[in-house]
Amino acid sequence: MTLLALALVLAAGSFHATWNLLAKRASSGVSGPAFVWLCTALSTLIFAPVAAIVLSENPHVGTLGLLFMLGSGILHTGYFLSLQEGYRVGDLSMIYPLARGTGPLLASAAAIALFDERPGPLGAAGILLIVSGVFLLAWEPDSGSRGSAKKKWLGMAFGLLTGVFIASYTLWDKYAVSDLSLSPILYYWASLLVEALLLTPLALRDKEKVRAAWRAHWLETLGVAVLSPLS
Numbered sequence: 001m002t003l004l005a006l007a008l009v010l011a012a013g014s015f016h017a018t019w020n021l022l023a024k025r026a027s028s029g030v031s032g033p034a035f036v037w038l039c040t041a042l043s044t045l046i047f048a049p050v051a052a053i054v055l056s057e058n059p060h061v062g063t064l065g066l067l068f069m070l071g072s073g074i075l076h077t078g079y080f081l082s083l084q085e086g087y088r089v090g091d092l093s094m095i096y097p098l099a100r101g102t103g104p105l106l107a108s109a110a111a112i113a114l115f116d117e118r119p120g121p122l123g124a125a126g127i128l129l130i131v132s133g134v135f136l137l138a139w140e141p142d143s144g145s146r147g148s149a150k151k152k153w154l155g156m157a158f159g160l161l162t163g164v165f166i167a168s169y170t171l172w173d174k175y176a177v178s179d180l181s182l183s184p185i186l187y188y189w190a191s192l193l194v195e196a197l198l199l200t201p202l203a204l205r206d207k208e209k210v211r212a213a214w215r216a217h218w219l220e221t222l223g224v225a226v227l228s229p230l231s
Contacts, residue, residue: 018227019231022219039224040225044193047192050189051190068182073190086158095162102163103164
């Protein structure tokens with residue numbers, strides 16, 4: 001089981017890094033909400049058959065489960081929008097490590113406080129090493145330019161905000177899957193549906209931006225739509 005879990009974590013990391021590269025490529029010159037809506041809408045359609053199979057086998061969700069699915073969709077929408085905006089104003093080499101370092105740091109601290117989890121000395125050392133490493137990756141010397149400094153701080157702000165969303169949905173989803181025993185597949189698909197519905201009014205208002213995003217980055221859109229749920 002340990003080897004299987006390790007293999008799944010490595011695969012998830014590979015998928016996650018790949019779709020982030022694709023998202024960064026699509027961040028220049030296109031509307032963030034338009035691109036995120038395209039990705040989530042496509043993900044919802046692509047993985048709908050899988051969700052339908054899971055739902056047919058275990059149809060009971062409950063009111064509390066639906067509320068958690070709604071909350072997860074809201075948190076993931078904030079995550080994707082802040083990440084895409086961060087990629088628009090900052091470098092991938094800074095935004096990605098900063099977001100992925102802040103998220104686990106906050107989530108680990110909250111898990112200890114809220115869920116009474118107690119990592120051992122080796123686990124605590126591992127958390128500190130990983131978080132320290134990603135923050136070192138995100139650090140860049142000041143170039144001295146006022147414009148570049150402003151851009152850097154704005155990028156850092158969105159990176160940190162993205163990390164807050166990561167920690168929030170990690171804890172939220174952990175409770176839903178572990179304590180409420182919701183199916184991870186159905187739960188995540190429902191959050192995708194909520195994301196798509198939340199962004200639909202923006203997509204309808206800016207149809208030309210949606211078309212432009214699809215024309216310019218349809219390959220990246222498909223990649224993110226498939227790899228993000230897989231990760």
